[in-house]
Amino acid sequence: MKYTLEDQIVLITGGSQGLGKEFAKKYYNETENTKIIVVSRSEAKLLDTCNEIRLAAHLRKETSDEGQVQHKLAAPLDPEQRLFYYPCDLSCYESVEKLFNVLRDFELLPTQTLCCAGGSVPKLFRELSGQDLNQGMDINYKTTLNVAHQLALAEQTREHHLIIFSSVTALYPFIGYSQYAPAKTAIKSLVAILRQELTNFRVSCVYPGNFESEGFTLEQVTKPKITKLIEGPSDAIPCKEACDIVATALARGQDDVFTDFVGWMIMGMDLGLTIKKSRFVALQWLFGILLNIVVVPFYLAGCSWYIRKWFRENDSKKDT
Ligand SMILES: NC(=O)C1=CN([C@@H]2O[C@H](COP(=O)(O)OP(=O)(O)OC[C@H]3O[C@@H](n4cnc5c(N)ncnc54)[C@H](OP(=O)(O)O)[C@@H]3O)[C@@H](O)[C@H]2O)C=CC1
Numbered sequence: 001m002k003y004t005l006e007d008q009i010v011l012i013t014g015g016s017q018g019l020g021k022e023f024a025k026k027y028y029n030e031t032e033n034t035k036i037i038v039v040s041r042s043e044a045k046l047l048d049t050c051n052e053i054r055l056a057a058h059l060r061k062e063t064s065d066e067g068q069v070q071h072k073l074a075a076p077l078d079p080e081q082r083l084f085y086y087p088c089d090l091s092c093y094e095s096v097e098k099l100f101n102v103l104r105d106f107e108l109l110p111t112q113t114l115c116c117a118g119g120s121v122p123k124l125f126r127e128l129s130g131q132d133l134n135q136g137m138d139i140n141y142k143t144t145l146n147v148a149h150q151l152a153l154a155e156q157t158r159e160h161h162l163i164i165f166s167s168v169t170a171l172y173p174f175i176g177y178s179q180y181a182p183a184k185t186a187i188k189s190l191v192a193i194l195r196q197e198l199t200n201f202r203v204s205c206v207y208p209g210n211f212e213s214e215g216f217t218l219e220q221v222t223k224p225k226i227t228k229l230i231e232g233p234s235d236a237i238p239c240k241e242a243c244d245i246v247a248t249a250l251a252r253g254q255d256d257v258f259t260d261f262v263g264w265m266i267m268g269m270d271l272g273l274t275i276k277k278s279r280f281v282a283l284q285w286l287f288g289i290l291l292n293i294v295v296v297p298f299y300l301a302g303c304s305w306y307i308r309k310w311f312r313e314n315d316s317k318k319d320t
């Protein structure tokens with residue numbers, strides 16, 4: 001199934017900001033017929049996003065309409081309109097069911113779905129609240145799980161391209177990400193199973209390294225220093241760059257997508273009983289095996305030493 005932007009109906013979860021919004025812009029600006037539905041919880045953010053995308057196109061003189069455009073996915077639907085929003089908490093299954101009923105009613109069942117909703121609260125395990133822990137699974141796993149399930153039920157025979165956003169932390173879990181990484185690993189596992197079961201689907205999984213977004217700015221505030229140190233090699237790239245990298249990789253037929261070199265290496269080291277369709281996959285695999293033998297044991301020993309040292313220094317600071 002070829003990945004093309006044009007002539008699609010695309011559902012973007014987490015489309016109000018960050019990478020989801022970047023994809024919404026990309027589809028809107030680079031196609032003529034594709035219809036886009038952005039979903040997230042906050043109606044205010046969604047409306048702002050739609051207005052911003054629409055206004056930018058108008059200023060470039062690509063659209064003539066100056067008046068108020070109806071962006072909300074609600075009757076009466078403007079036949080000229082291509083960008084819609086629908087507020088929905090996707091971690092709640094019943095809400096996702098409602099969303100799909102609305103999509104069915106408007107004949108807007110998607111041909112492509114991008115599951116961008118997600119986010120992390122990086123803190124040490126003991127500093128997280130019960131609510132943080134719940135949100136970790138709800139926002140990162142359940143949003144994707146619920147949408148994938150409703151899609152699977154809605155599309156029994158037609159082709160569908162499902163694009164899911166995990167994280168490099170799914171392949172390499174480390175200190176500070178206890179609220180987040182396990183949920184992203186759950187996504188990886190789900191993807192492997194959906195690839196076997198949903199035979200009319202193309203299921204792609206993206207494992208991004210750091211990129212700039214509203215969510216990223218927020219997580220930097222609570223992120224422990226030691227976490228920043230370990231993820232240092234994955235310097236945050238601009239959001240647009242991450243979006244273009246993913247789109248290019250998908251167009252090339254890759255289904256296990258990374259956004260930086262560190263991601264490629266870590267994916268290579270992640271052996272196991274899953275098939276990978278990634279860039280330079282043979283080289284990645286060889287490289288991964290070699291690194292697993294020659295580098296990983298020393299790297300991990302170094303990491304543990306550093307983490308212990310960091311805790312010692314932190315504890316002595318607390319005592320004084
Ligand atoms: N930025 C980074 O460095 C990295 C990000 N990723 C992953 O990539 C994806 C995009 O990241 P990024 O652009 O930074 O994300 P942001 O945190 O900037 O945006 C997250 C989006 O998800 C929406 N969302 C959150 N919870 C729900 C929910 N329950 N129901 C519906 N929508 C929800 C938010 O909107 P609202 O609040 O209105 O609901 C928002 O639109 C995420 O899955 C993230 O985990 C992976 C690796 C690195």
Ligand SMILES: CCCCCCCCCCCCCCCC(=O)[C@@H](N)CO
Nearest residue numbers: 120167168209210230231233234295299
């Ligand atoms: C031989 C061994 C070499 C190992 C090199 C180690 C480099 C680690 C880089 C990890 C990058 C993690 C990015 C997480 C992004 C993310 O998901 C958050 N921004 C949450 O949103």
